[in-house]
Amino acid sequence: MYKVLQVLTDDEVAECRRIAASAQFVHGRVSNPHNQAKNNEQLHEPATYKQTAQLLHAALMRSEDFVNFAFPVSMAPPLITRYQxxxxxxxxxxxAYLKLPGGTLRSDLSCTIFLNDPETYEGGALRIALGDAELSFKLPPGVAVVYPSDTLHGVEPVAAGERLVAITFIQSRVPDPFKRNLLYNLNEVAALEGLQMQPQNFTRLQLVQNQLLRYWGEKP
Incomplete structure (x- = not known):
């Protein structure tokens, strides 16, 4: 139901940090004034936001693991946020729905990309409740975690240092998380074992993959 994956190169992490070091940040509640749970800062300068959003979007979309797991149809421009x-x-x-310049996006999946070393700040772990389990993530720079947007999640208080991450939201071609996970696992089996199968059986497996995607998928 969630996926941890490497998405940024070291150079891309360094570029995001360089931009963030001199950029203007504002309180995160500027985008949602009524959200009392939110106490962080977010990148504010339009040109800088556009530059980093393009870099982060491109990094996610070139990740085969991300595309195979999320089945993305559209994505909100990734936004760098900071916790002091x-x-x-x-x-x-x-x-559930985000109004973007190009239209409205349904948030099926949320994504956090970590940008600084976990040793440089205390606290600040991302906590996600999945059923009876509560998972905690404090990952190396350049690593992302993708998880269902309808889960309860939050960020622990930062005790010292600075937490720097980027966040985005994804509308999936397969909105149901159970179906999406089944398709992902089926596709992984086909990719890993397909060449070892009898050709006629591999063809049948591909038929099932495409039939399920047609049946469960929403947008081309």
Missing amino acids: PSMHYGAHTDT
């Missing part, structure tokens, strides 16, 4: 000491994000679910 005492900042946090209380438990919340992400809004």
Whole structure:
């Protein structure tokens, strides 16, 4: 139901950090004034936001693991956010629909891309509730975690240092997480074992893959 994957090169991480070091940030509540759980900062300068969003979007879309897991139809421009000491994000679910310049996006999946070393700040772990389990993520720079947007999740208070991440939201071609996970696992088996199967059986497997995607998928 979630996926951890490497998406940024070292140079791309360094570029995001360089931009963030001199960019203007504003309180994160500027994009959602009524969200009392939100206590962080977000990149504000339009030109800088566009530059980093393009870099991060391209990195995600070139990741075969990301595309295979998320079945993305559209994605919100990734946004760099910052947490200073005492900042946090209380438990919340992400809004179901986001109004973007190009139209409205349904948030099926959320994504956090970590941009600085976990050793440089205390606290600040991303916590996600999945059923009875609560998972905690504090990952190396350039690594992302993708998870369902309708889960309760939040960010622990930062005790010291600075937490720098990028976030985005994805509309999936397969909105149902159970169906999406089944398709992902089926596709992984086909990719890993397909060449060892009898050709006629591999062809049948591909038929099932495409039939399920046609049946469960929403947009081309």
